[in-house]
Amino acid sequence: MQIRPKTYLHFISLWRSLRNAIPPHHDDVPAETSPFLIYTAAVLMLLLAILELDAHRGELELLGLLGNDYPIPPAFLGP
Numbered sequence: 605m606q607i608r609p610k611t612y613l614h615f616i617s618l619w620r621s622l623r624n625a626i627p628p629h630h631d632d633v634p635a636e637t638s639p640f641l642i643y644t645a646a647v648l649m650l651l652l653a654i655l656e657l658d659a660h661r662g663e664l665e666l667l668g669l670l671g672n673d674y675p676i677p678p679a680f681l682g683p
Contacts, residue, residue, distance in 0.1 A: 661676070662680065666681070
């Protein structure tokens with residue numbers, strides 16, 4: 605698929621205008637991490653851990669790593 609020269613030039617023009625709008629990053633100035641970003645990352649990690657535990661609950665119970673508070677029917681445990 606070929607891009608028409610006019611469309612290509614317009615795309616390049618938009619790209620340059622967006623690139624110029626972003627302030628330059630200086631390596632000698634340390635960047636601070638937003639507390640909200642840290643909080644969001646921690647919450648997402650916790651949710652991922654909960655989902656992983658839930659997805660592998662049967663395997664963990666067979667290994668004896670989880671209690672048997674909510675028994676899983678043997679039909680769902682596999683062969």
